Amino acid sequence: MDAKTSNNNPSPSPATKTPRPPRRIVTYTILGGAVLTLIAVLGIQRQSRAVGTQPPRPVVVAPVPRAPESPEPLAQAPVAVARPRVELVFALDTTGSMTGLIEGAKEKIWSLASFVAQGQPTPDLRVGLIAYRDIGDAYVTKVFDLDSDLDRVYRRLRGFHADGGGDGPEHVARALDESVHKMSWSGEQSVVKVIYLVGDAPPHTDYNDGYDYTRAARAAAKRGIQLHAIQCGTDPAAESAWRRIASLGGGQFMAIHQDGGMLKESTRYDEELARLHDKLGHTAIGYGAAAPSVAYEAREAEAAPVSVKAARAGFMARNGKAVGGKGDLVESIASGSVKLDDVQGDLPADMKVMDKTKQAAVIAEKQAERNAINKRIDELSKMRKKELDARDVAATKEGKADGFDVAAKKALRKSVKDNALAGFDL
Numbered sequence: 001m002d003a004k005t006s007n008n009n010p011s012p013s014p015a016t017k018t019p020r021p022p023r024r025i026v027t028y029t030i031l032g033g034a035v036l037t038l039i040a041v042l043g044i045q046r047q048s049r050a051v052g053t054q055p056p057r058p059v060v061v062a063p064v065p066r067a068p069e070s071p072e073p074l075a076q077a078p079v080a081v082a083r084p085r086v087e088l089v090f091a092l093d094t095t096g097s098m099t100g101l102i103e104g105a106k107e108k109i110w111s112l113a114s115f116v117a118q119g120q121p122t123p124d125l126r127v128g129l130i131a132y133r134d135i136g137d138a139y140v141t142k143v144f145d146l147d148s149d150l151d152r153v154y155r156r157l158r159g160f161h162a163d164g165g166g167d168g169p170e171h172v173a174r175a176l177d178e179s180v181h182k183m184s185w186s187g188e189q190s191v192v193k194v195i196y197l198v199g200d201a202p203p204h205t206d207y208n209d210g211y212d213y214t215r216a217a218r219a220a221a222k223r224g225i226q227l228h229a230i231q232c233g234t235d236p237a238a239e240s241a242w243r244r245i246a247s248l249g250g251g252q253f254m255a256i257h258q259d260g261g262m263l264k265e266s267t268r269y270d271e272e273l274a275r276l277h278d279k280l281g282h283t284a285i286g287y288g289a290a291a292p293s294v295a296y297e298a299r300e301a302e303a304a305p306v307s308v309k310a311a312r313a314g315f316m317a318r319n320g321k322a323v324g325g326k327g328d329l330v331e332s333i334a335s336g337s338v339k340l341d342d343v344q345g346d347l348p349a350d351m352k353v354m355d356k357t358k359q360a361a362v363i364a365e366k367q368a369e370r371n372a373i374n375k376r377i378d379e380l381s382k383m384r385k386k387e388l389d390a391r392d393v394a395a396t397k398e399g400k401a402d403g404f405d406v407a408a409k410k411a412l413r414k415s416v417k418d419n420a421l422a423g424f425d426l
Contacts, residue, residue, distance in 0.1 A: 084423040085191045089128040091175045093199030095165025100259025102162045108405040110311035117318035119424045127153045128183050132175035137164035151297045151324030172203030176216035190421035193225040200232040202241045217248035226251040228411040233258040254407040261403035269384045270310040276377050277313035278302050283322050283370040288346035290327025297323040314381035317374040330366045
């Protein structure tokens with residue numbers, strides 16, 4: 001022991017020191033325990049043999065299980081996501097003084113549809129039409145329910161002709177009442193629901209036939225339908241009534257020129273869009289009972305004016321369609337609404353003689369062609385919209401009154417903004 005250890009760690013006194021056990025005692029204790037354990041094991045084995053049972057199996061300690069790895073996800077069909085929805089009803093005065101607006105509206109319906117399709121995300125669109133005149137005319141109202149087939153809506157609108165009238169007031173009250181109560185409006189609050197009342201004459205209030213324009217306007221608001229009143233011309237009696245209707249219906253009052261004030265819609269992109277529009281129609285494959293209507297709609301669309309084609313192409317591309325109605329095999333397969341195995345008997349004659357692999361290849365080829373066309377149409381449509389919007393802004397700065405189509409777009413933007421549940425921007 002050195003001096004440092006002696007000074008800092010003094011040895012304990014004999015009274016406090018704990019004696020260590022001798023090494024032999026520890027060794028005997030361990031050996032004794034082992035012998036006793038062996039005797040116990042042998043005893044158990046003899047007992048097991050005595051009763052005819054097998055000795056116990058040695059205990060195997062299982063390894064600690066590892067956390068399971070995440071399995072590879074299974075391929076699943078795409079989940080259909082509910083799209084936002086827009087429902088528009090146009091109640092149009094079709095008396096003789098409305099010739100300019102009616103003819104202009106026929107060309108602008110696709111412009112409005114394309115405008116809606118530019119929403120983010122693209123909403124589903126249904127459009128209804130009501131043509132109204134007055135008692136004593138060829139008809140009082142013609143009602144066409146909300147419809148998602150815009151080609152059919154366009155054909156119906158083309159059938160509208162301005163005639164009759166001449167006595168001042170028209171049966172506005174009946175047109176409004178039927179706009180609210182004879183359309184298959186969706187019940188969901190998230191659906192943007194709009195009525196456009198378009199005319200140039202005040203309502204009759206002297207018929208006492210149960211129709212009341214103020215009651216109809218209130219009913220629209222109660223059902224979550226915004227009622228916008230677009231007055232053509234400058235009749236003060238019509239303006240007073242139109243302003244009240246818009247106020248009661250929660251919408252806007254707008255005044256436009258007697259002839260609708262619609263400028264010809266033409267841009268630098270229209271010619272290319274028209275060519276792509278026609279190519280898009282050729283990607284449709286009609287099948288089943290609807291095959292003739294698919295071919296008819298494609299021919300009708302191809303015969304439309306260039307500006308109509310340009311607007312229609314934008315709407316169709318955003319919706320992945322080539323025709324407005326049902327019966328296009330390419331769209332039906334892509335949407336999952338039908339399976340190829342289930343429509344073998346409805347296929348065109350040239351496809352029936354193919355094996356299923358070839359049939360699927362033909363459909364896939366058409367779909368790929370459609371996707372490429374739609375991509376280009378969408379690019380051009382956005383540039384077209386930008387040019388048209390700039391033109392509208394310039395016209396507003398110059399103090400020019402809005403045309404029917406511009407007024408309708410502004411009103412629709414208000415309706416979308418006012419509906420907090422709409423689920424899309426416009």
